[in-house]
Amino acid sequence: MRKQWDNSVTAASGGARATQADARAGTPAPTLTPALRLRIGNVEIAPATVLAPMAGVTDTVFRRFIRNLGGCGLIMTEFTSADGVLRAKDKKAKRYLHFYEDEHPISAQLFGSDPKVMGDAARMVEDLGFDLVDLNLGCPAKKVVKCNGGSGLLRDLPAIGEIFKAVRAAVKIPFTVKFRAGWNDDNIVCVELAKMAEDCGLCAVALHARTREQGYSGNARWEWIGAVKQAVKIPVVGNGDIRSPEDACAMVSQTGCDAVMIGRTAPSNPWIFRQIQQYCGRVGTAALDCPVERSSDSPYDEPSEADRYEMIRTYFQMLIEEELPDAVGKMKQFASWFTHGVPGGAGLRKAIYESKSAPEILGKVEEFFEERLCGAGASSTSLRAGLAREIP
Numbered sequence: 001m002r003k004q005w006d007n008s009v010t011a012a013s014g015g016a017r018a019t020q021a022d023a024r025a026g027t028p029a030p031t032l033t034p035a036l037r038l039r040i041g042n043v044e045i046a047p048a049t050v051l052a053p054m055a056g057v058t059d060t061v062f063r064r065f066i067r068n069l070g071g072c073g074l075i076m077t078e079f080t081s082a083d084g085v086l087r088a089k090d091k092k093a094k095r096y097l098h099f100y101e102d103e104h105p106i107s108a109q110l111f112g113s114d115p116k117v118m119g120d121a122a123r124m125v126e127d128l129g130f131d132l133v134d135l136n137l138g139c140p141a142k143k144v145v146k147c148n149g150g151s152g153l154l155r156d157l158p159a160i161g162e163i164f165k166a167v168r169a170a171v172k173i174p175f176t177v178k179f180r181a182g183w184n185d186d187n188i189v190c191v192e193l194a195k196m197a198e199d200c201g202l203c204a205v206a207l208h209a210r211t212r213e214q215g216y217s218g219n220a221r222w223e224w225i226g227a228v229k230q231a232v233k234i235p236v237v238g239n240g241d242i243r244s245p246e247d248a249c250a251m252v253s254q255t256g257c258d259a260v261m262i263g264r265t266a267p268s269n270p271w272i273f274r275q276i277q278q279y280c281g282r283v284g285t286a287a288l289d290c291p292v293e294r295s296s297d298s299p300y301d302e303p304s305e306a307d308r309y310e311m312i313r314t315y316f317q318m319l320i321e322e323e324l325p326d327a328v329g330k331m332k333q334f335a336s337w338f339t340h341g342v343p344g345g346a347g348l349r350k351a352i353y354e355s356k357s358a359p360e361i362l363g364k365v366e367e368f369f370e371e372r373l374c375g376a377g378a379s380s381t382s383l384r385a386g387l388a389r390e391i392p
């Protein structure tokens with residue numbers, strides 16, 4: 001079933017470049033690009049692009065996979081219960097906080113409502129070697145909101161203030177917050193909240209420009225990001241509905257935000273960060289300093305079918321190597337995002353869905369792409385290299 005938030009898939013097809021920027025009537029041609037670099041406290045983020053935390057998606061495998069593709073300045077864990085990480089027996093919460101050296105700089109995202117617990121969990125995150133710690137004030141899930149976590153806290157600014165103070169006092173690493181604009185349209189608190197974060201010594205704020213009530217429906221209202229940027233001096237990260245490099249630049253132009261954060265587009269188009277880098281190199285007045293070579297006149301590379309094959313294979317192999325307990329589920333989920341818009345993708349999705357094991361899924365992917373690429377007489381080097389490798 002297509003989920004409500006699963007609306008970024010059109011960007012993956014690589015064909016039509018219908019962007020949020022186009023969709024926003026009156027959007028001026030982008031002249032500003034995501035910045036060269038950004039400092040959050042003492043941590044340098046370069047380029048100023050962030051992979052949004054996504055539960056069930058941004059585990060260590062996906063984060064490293066995105067890092068390896070290039071162009072992403074900061075990665076974040078999926079949200080993790082502060083209570084859970086302090087409970088010795090909660091292996092799942094601890095797994096969420098597992099990361100490798102090549103993931104730096106990396107931020108750990110925590111949720112919870114008890115200031116003391118949040119402070120203790122933040123200290124644990126610091127001891128584990130994370131570069132930053134982030135507080136989640138955006139999760140709309142009922143079971144989180146019920147315990148006053150995630151976006152539930154947006155209705156209680158004084159309680160948020162207590163958490164800010166407790167975590168700030170507990171750790172030396174930069175402390176940030178990611179929040180929605182408010183509980184609903186009658187309760188927009190993003191500016192007030194950002195000011196409070198600044199006053200409490202937080203080092204940056206990230207706004208997903210929707211209300212809790214909105215869920216993932218409608219458009220993100222970037223004007224709220226602009227309002228927050230106007231209100232504080234600490235860096236502001238803009239988030240919501242970036243589906244293309246054009247969107248990323250439009251968000252920076254329209255809001256003045258210091259960095260862009262990308263969520264749902266990443267699993268359907270993992271090249272988005274690299275494409276932003278390429279696009280900025282072409283259009284930007286503040287172009288990124290490490291331009292990536294482009295193979296065509298297009299402002300950024302569109303992945304070829306062979307690239308897509310190589311990519312999905314690499315990711316699946318990484319999942320298998322990591323021996324995650326839910327590797328099969330993740331492969332199915334990812335294949336479904338990633339093959340939307342690929343001609344014949346429905347057949348592959350069905351075959352994958354019916355598969356029982358990780359090697360079987362990998363086999364289906366190979367079969368599908370081999371037929372398409374070799375059948376079409378393709379002789380891409382990356383394809384041949386991909387086919388030649390042993391599947392574990």
Ligand SMILES: Cc1cc2nc3c(=O)[nH]c(=O)nc-3n(C[C@H](O)[C@H](O)[C@H](O)COP(=O)(O)O)c2cc1C
Pocket residue numbers: 005052053054055056057077078079109136137138139178208239240241242261262263264265
């Ligand atoms: C599957 C999924 C899981 C998410 N999990 C988290 C999370 O753990 N923490 C968080 O702050 N936001 C989470 N989000 C929200 C995203 O970080 C992001 O704010 C949102 O998707 C809007 O950005 P986008 O339009 O680029 O996707 C999640 C979103 C999705 C789709």
